[in-house]
Structures are given as structure tokens and as C-alpha cells.
Amino acid sequence: xxxxxxxxxxxxxxxxxxxxxxxxxxxxxxxxxxxxxxxxxxxxxxxxxxxxxxxxxxxxxxxxxxxxxxxxxxxxxxxxxxxxxxxxxxxxxxxxxxxxxxxxxxxxxxxxxxxxxxxxxxxxxxxxxxxxxxxxxxxxxxxxxxxxxxxxxxxxxxxxxxxxxxxxxxxxxxxxxxxxxxxxxxxxxxxxxxxxxxxxxxxxxxxxxxxxxxxxxxxxxxxxxxxxxxxxxxxxxxxxxxxxxxxxxxxxxxxxxxxxxxxxxxxxxx
Amino acid sequence: xxxxxxxxxxxxxxxxxxxxxxxxxxxxxxxxxxxxxxxxxxxxxxxxxxxxxxxxxxxxxxxxxxxxxxxxxxxxxxxxxxxxxxxxxxxxxxxxxxxxxxxxxxxxxxxxxxxxxxxxxxxxxxxxxxxxxxxxxxxxxxxxxxxxxxxxxxxxxxxxxxxxxxxxxxxxxxxxxxxxxxxxxxxxxxxxxxxxxxxxxxxxxxxxxxxxxxxxxxxxxxxxxxxxxxxxxxxxxxxxxxxxxxxxxxxxxxxxxxxxxxxxxxxxxxxxxxxxxxxxxxxxxxxxxxxxxxxxxxxxxxxxxxxxxxxxxxxxxxxxxxxxxxxxxxxxxx
Ligand SMILES: Nc1ncnc2c1ncn2[C@@H]1O[C@H](COP(=O)(O)OP(=O)(O)OP(=O)(O)O)[C@@H](O)[C@H]1O
Ligand SMILES: [Mg+2]
Numbered sequence: 001x002x003x004x005x006x007x008x009x010x011x012x013x014x015x016x017x018x019x020x021x022x023x024x025x026x027x028x029x030x031x032x033x034x035x036x037x038x039x040x041x042x043x044x045x046x047x048x049x050x051x052x053x054x055x056x057x058x059x060x061x062x063x064x065x066x067x068x069x070x071x072x073x074x075x076x077x078x079x080x081x082x083x084x085x086x087x088x089x090x091x092x093x094x095x096x097x098x099x100x101x102x103x104x105x106x107x108x109x110x111x112x113x114x115x116x117x118x119x120x121x122x123x124x125x126x127x128x129x130x131x132x133x134x135x136x137x138x139x140x141x142x143x144x145x146x147x148x149x150x151x152x153x154x155x156x157x158x159x160x161x162x163x164x165x166x167x168x169x170x171x172x173x174x175x176x177x178x179x180x181x182x183x184x185x186x187x188x189x190x191x192x193x194x195x196x197x198x199x200x201x202x203x204x205x206x207x208x209x210x211x212x213x214x215x216x217x218x219x220x221x222x223x224x225x226x227x228x229x230x231x232x233x234x235x236x237x238x239x240x241x242x243x244x245x246x247x248x249x250x251x252x253x254x255x256x257x258x259x260x261x262x263x264x265x266x267x268x269x270x
Numbered sequence: 271x272x273x274x275x276x277x278x279x280x281x282x283x284x285x286x287x288x289x290x291x292x293x294x295x296x297x298x299x300x301x302x303x304x305x306x307x308x309x310x311x312x313x314x315x316x317x318x319x320x321x322x323x324x325x326x327x328x329x330x331x332x333x334x335x336x337x338x339x340x341x342x343x344x345x346x347x348x349x350x351x352x353x354x355x356x357x358x359x360x361x362x363x364x365x366x367x368x369x370x371x372x373x374x375x376x377x378x379x380x381x382x383x384x385x386x387x388x389x390x391x392x393x394x395x396x397x398x399x400x401x402x403x404x405x406x407x408x409x410x411x412x413x414x415x416x417x418x419x420x421x422x423x424x425x426x427x428x429x430x431x432x433x434x435x436x437x438x439x440x441x442x443x444x445x446x447x448x449x450x451x452x453x454x455x456x457x458x459x460x461x462x463x464x465x466x467x468x469x470x471x472x473x474x475x476x477x478x479x480x481x482x483x484x485x486x487x488x489x490x491x492x493x494x495x496x497x498x499x500x501x502x503x504x505x506x507x508x509x510x511x512x513x514x515x516x517x518x519x520x521x522x523x524x525x526x527x528x529x530x531x532x533x534x535x536x537x538x539x540x541x542x543x544x545x546x547x548x549x550x551x552x553x554x555x556x557x558x559x560x561x562x563x564x565x566x567x568x569x570x571x572x573x574x575x576x577x578x579x580x581x582x583x584x585x586x587x588x589x590x591x592x593x594x595x596x597x598x599x600x601x602x603x604x
Contacts, residue, residue, distance in 0.1 A: 058477060082483040090481070096474040099467070107471045110464050112483035119465040119492060163482055 007070040009034040009202050010055070010171055015064035017050050017226075024050040026226035027064070034170070037193075037203045039217030039234070041210070043247055047226040048206045049091055052173050055204075056088040057081045068171065082112050085170035089160045089177060091206075097149035101140055104148050104159055105131045105166045112167030134166035138192050154185045161192060172196060174205040178212050186212055210252065214259045222247055235260035274462040277540050281458065284544075285451045292440045302439050303551065305511060308446030311547035312453040312504040314531045316497040319457055322538030323469050324493040327380050329525060330371055330387035333394055334498045336519045338364040338505025340416065343515040346425030348406075353426045357506035364502020365495050372494040376487055388525075395520035421516025428510055442511045449507055450544075453500040458540055460496070465489055523565075527554075530568070534575045536582025545583050 008031040017025040025047040032038055040048050053059040055066055057078035065074045068084050076084065087108075096104050109130045110116070110123060135141045138158040143151065148159060157177055164172055174193065178186045186209060193216055197203050207213040213220065214234040222230040222243050230236070230243045237243050238257035248256055292301050317331040342360035345351040351359070375386040399419055404412035413420075430441030460466055468489050471479040476486065509515045518524070527550065535546020553571055557564045579586045 056481060058481070077485075078480040079483055079485045082481065088481055090478070094475060094478045096471045096478065098474055099470060103467060103470075106464075107467060107479065107484060108482040111468060111485075115483075115485070116464075117488075119463065119468070119489060121459055121463045123464055167483065 008032055008067075009036075009069060010204075011067045011070075012051075012055070013065045013067075015051070015054060015066060016062045017047070017054055017059065018062045024226050025054065025223075028223075028226065028228060029064075030221060030228070030231065032171075032202060032204065034202055035197075035200060036219060037197050037205070037217050039213040039220045040204065040206045040223060041208065041213055041220065041247065042223035042229065046223040048223055049175055050226075051223070052088060052175050052204075052206065056086060056173060079115075082167060083115055086173070087112065087164035087167045087169035087171070088173040089157075089164050089175060091175035091179070093153065093156045093160075095148045095156055095159055095163075097147070099148055100145050101148055101151065101155075101159055102131060102135070102144040105134050105162050108163035109134065109166035112163075130166050130168070134162040137165055137195065138162045139188075154181055154188070157181070157189065158192065161189075161196075165196065170202060172201050172203045174203065174207075176206055176208065178207060178209050190216060210248070210256050211259055214256060215263055233260075235264060274458065277458045277462070278455075280541065281451065281454050284454075285447065288447050289444075292443055298439060301443050303555070305439070305443045305446040307547060307551050308443075308450040309504050309508050309511070310528060310531065310551065311544050312450050313501055314528055314535075314543040314547050315450070315453045315457050316501045316504075317528065318532050318537065318539075318543040319460055319493055319497045322532065322542075323461060323466060324490050324497075325469060325473055326376065326490050326494060327384045328375075328387045328494070329384050329529075330368065330390060331501055332520060332525045332528065333387070333391035334364045334368050334501045335505035335508070336391075336394065337367050338502030339509040339515045339519055340422075340505075341502075342506035342509045343417070343422040343425045347422050350426075353428050353510050356426070357503060357510065360506035360509070361499050361502035364505065365498045368498035368501075369491070369495045372491045376490045376494065391520055391525070392522075395517055398517050398520075417516065419517060421514055421518075422509075423514045425509070425515075427513065445507060446511065449500070449504060453504070454540070454544065456496075456500060460493065461540055465492065469493070527568070530572045532582075534572065534582055536584030539582075539584045542582050542584040549583065 010032040012031075013029050015025055015028045016023065028051065040051070042048055050059070054061050057073070057076060057080070061074060065072055067073060068081070068086060071084065073081055073084055096107065099107070106123065106127070109127050132141070135144055138161055140155060140158055140162060143155060148156070151159060161174070161177065177193070178189050181189065190212055193203065193205070197216070205213065205216065217234060219232065220230070220234045220237060221228060222237070224246050229246060230240050235257070237248065237260065238253040244250060244253040291304060295301055313331060313335055320326045320328050320331065338360040341363040342353070342356045345356040345359055346353060371387065371390060375383050378386065398416045401414040401416055401418055403414060405415040406413045428441065428445065430438035434441050468479070468484045471482070471484055472486055480486065505519070508519070531546035531550045532543050533546070534549055535544065536542025554564070554568065557567045560567055575582070
């Protein structure tokens, strides 16, 4: 039992991805305990999305190993990784455009949790319930029968999250879930993510919106040129000279410090 | 009404109407031609599952059809197997062959699948035609194992001649109708099932589909194998109905004729291939008198259809229905 507790949920060891002479992710190692929310930041082109691509299997590693619950998944297919308990939400608006909202989530609920060796002719009611539940968690029940292509941006982002949730993942990877949204919309997504994390799902989120990142993460990692520039508590960000220089800038640095303090306060009160 | 209910209803109506055709039409020719329509429509309905639904650019359907036909004929010819057993055996052999072919080629994409599958058909054709060693030597002359250029004949029938006498072709007609109806029902079930959903998702966005757990190779292999059953069975029935099986079933012209049916009717829909098969057979009939110009006429018809109605006849019907009925029906497949 003690051993199970020590095994990290996700462990990346010396992970490297080279595109020709460009090393997008450079010898990166980190671990993630079950139940954590890790926020990843860093300038454009730092290698954040590439890191996700390797964790979820859309692209292979150049070197290094990735393990989920102690099981080496470095060479597992993307489908295999879904069934191992990993769900990713993409940076760009991705979806099945010709399918309705409900069908979009149904694909994930039916195929995403365990391998379907023999496809059935009907959707089991348990799967239908899971679709309904996922739509409810992101608040998209009212749009269930609309074609996904007609949704506004915020709903498309929520739809991607609903699809991921319908897979009942252990680890949820969110790549810029609030990029391009208004403040009110950001708060809506934050509520969803907070509830997912409260439900025991481990989350890794990439975000440029520092408020979102700081409010939700237990731990923050800043990448730069594919390397770890900072890893630790959000409150340490504004004290780290490199992070302020390379990423935040001096003005934003102070603001991040204030947000981290707010968050710490909320935690004490709550 | 859900799209599935509507398709089932249409299928029922079609089958009922077809039940009466041999009673209305007193011409033997039009009944036997309709039987051929049932055969070709079965092939293209299944081909459409592979090509239009599964997104597999396979040209192997004609070879799979031929395997069904040959296995049935050979079982009857060499072993005297009853056609009632030989036909399902032919269909099962077709499934087995298509699974092997699927495992070999479905890891590839698009045009490579087309190339590999057409090669397999042509190699089979060449093997059969060039085999001149006698396997048996009946009074009618040397018989290569696979029948050679001559092919097989007199390998058995379904017993309608003994039972119905000169009206035996009507028995075959109803078997053909049963075959096509079953093939359409199977197609409806697949298209509206979770597997149909997986293929629509794969067509929209293959990377995202994989990230939601959809295993392209596995489901393509399933549909490739499953559709081969009815394709093989229609080959088996073709053998029984025609009474002759020769290498002509492999011909490229035959393949293009069938492919045109899907394209003209509408790719990826339940009814497109059925409508396409009917239209092409009628057009072929109309141009029967034209001799060599018949092929040119068929070619022109195909080009005109592709240019004027890229989504086939069913696409055209849908657009027209949408224009006339204002409350637009956005339901997917027709
Ligand atoms: N498939 C690819 N081929 C070649 N280079 C690539 C490929 N994908 C990413 N890169 C490069 O790798 C680097 C890291 O890209 P990545 O998308 O991981 O950055 P990011 O941190 O997600 O940036 P952003 O914040 O803009 O999303 C960039 O320089 C990018 O141009
Ligand atoms: Mg990115």
C-alpha cells in the first residue's frame, strides 16, 4: 500500500523532443502526484504543447520515458493511453464538426474508457448516462442537439472538456483552455476545472492567463526553450528573477504575487 | 422519427413493392434483369460501407465478390456440395480473404490501399487465366483447378428448376430480393450504430478521434470483414443465378461499372448505392443498341454526374428537399 502511495501518477524522465536541429523539449523531468493540479506556463514556443503531445502520444519522444501510475507508456498508442486513463484537451478548437454536441461526447464516452474489441449495435444506457453527466458538468445540456460546428468559442472549449470528462480520466491535460475568452467565460471554465479537480482527477494545465493558472494550480512549472525555468509554489514566481525577466515582465510579476497571496488567503479561510 | 426508423421504413416499403414485381411484369427479361440489379446493388451497398462509411479506398470488393462466386462454384463442381451449403461457405471464405487483405493493407492510407487492393484483384485474375495445367480431365476437356479462361458451369442450383419448372427464375428473383434486403438492413444497422459514429468522427478529425479512444485500424478491419460477408454471398448467388463463373467477374470494366453506381448514387449514404445501381443498370439498358458507343456513353454519364452533382443523386434530392421544405432537416445520412 505504501508503495502505491509513493508511485507518482505521472512521471516524465529526461524527456526530449527534437525537430531536426530544434530541440522543443530538452531533457525535462518532473513528477506528478495523484490529485495534484500542475500549472505550466512559459513563452510562446517554449515546448509546452510539444510536451503534451508526447504525454498523450500524438508524437513520439526523441528520448526519455513517460510513465503513468508506474506503467511505462512511452510507446503506447494514443488510443492505448486513453484507455490507460489519460485525456487531453487540445489548444486549438478541435471537435467533430459534423456531429452534434451530444454525439461528440458520445464518441468519447463509448470509445474512450476501455477498448471496444467488438463494436456493439446500440449505445448502452450506462454510456448515455455518462454523456448526460459530462454535458451537465460543463453546462451544455441545452445545446446537446446542435451541430458542434455552430457553437460559439467558449462552448467549443467546454465541449472538448466534456468529451475528456466522459472518458472518466485519471489525468486530464488542458492546453490553454481559456485562451481568447472573456473574463466571465474564464471564470466559468475555472469553475468547471475546480470541480473536476475536487472530484479527484489529477490535472495538468497549460495557460498564459496567469490569473487562471495561479488560482487553480497547487504547483507551477515554467518552461523556456524546452527546459524547466521554475518549478514550485505560485507565490515564488514573482520572486524568481529569471521568470520575471523571461516571461512575466516586472509589472505582471507584481500582479502575480498579489494573485498568489489572494489564493493563499482563500486557502487559509476555506 | 429518427433517421434509423425512416431508413427501416423505406427498406420495408422497397421490399414490399419488389415482392409484386414478378406478378406485374410478365416479361421474363425484366425480372431476370431485376435479379441482377439485386446482386449488383448488394455489392455496392457493402462497398459503400467500406468506402463511403469506413473511409477505406478499397478496390478489392470485386475480388471479394469473385472469391464468393468461385468458392461456391468449385465446391459444387468438385465436391458436389449442395448450393445451400456452398453459398454460405463462399461468403465465409470471402470474409476470411478480406480479413487477411485488411490486415495487410489497412495500416496504409488512401491511394495506397487502392493500389494494393487493385493489385490483389489483378493478380488473382492473372493466376486464374494463366493456369493451363489440367486438374481434372472430364469429357468436356481439360479443367484447370480454378477453371482457367473457361470458368465453371453446371455446378448446381437452388433446386428451383425442379420445383417451379420454367418459372425457376422467379425463385431466384426472390432469393435476390432477400439478399439485397438483408444487405440494406445490415448497412442501416452499421451506419446508425456506434461504429458508424466512430467513422464519422474519424472522417471529421482522425487525430482527435484517436485522442478520444477511437482505434481506426480496428474498426476499419471490422467493417472490411463484415461487409465481405454479403459481398461474398452476392458472389455466391451470382454463381448460382448465372450458372457460370469465369474470370470476367474480375474485369476492370466490371469494377468501374460498380464504382460508378456508388459515385452517381451518392457516397456514404444508405440509399445512394441502391439508387445508383438502378440508374446505371437502366442507362446501360437504354444504350444496349449503341454497340461500342455504349462505353463512351457510360463514361460521359459518369463525368456529367460527377461535375453536376458532386454528392450524387441523393445529395441532389437532399438539396431539393431542403429548398422546398423550409424547416430544414439537418439529419445526417439518407
Ligand atoms: N511538428 C513540428 N515540427 C517542427 N517544429 C515544431 C513542431 N511542433 C512544434 N515545433 C516547434 O517546437 C517549438 C515548441 O512548440 P510548442 O507548440 O510546443 O510551443 P508552446 O510552448 O506550446 O507555444 P504556445 O504558447 O505558442 O502554444 C516551437 O519552436 C515550434 O515551432
Ligand atoms: Mg502551445
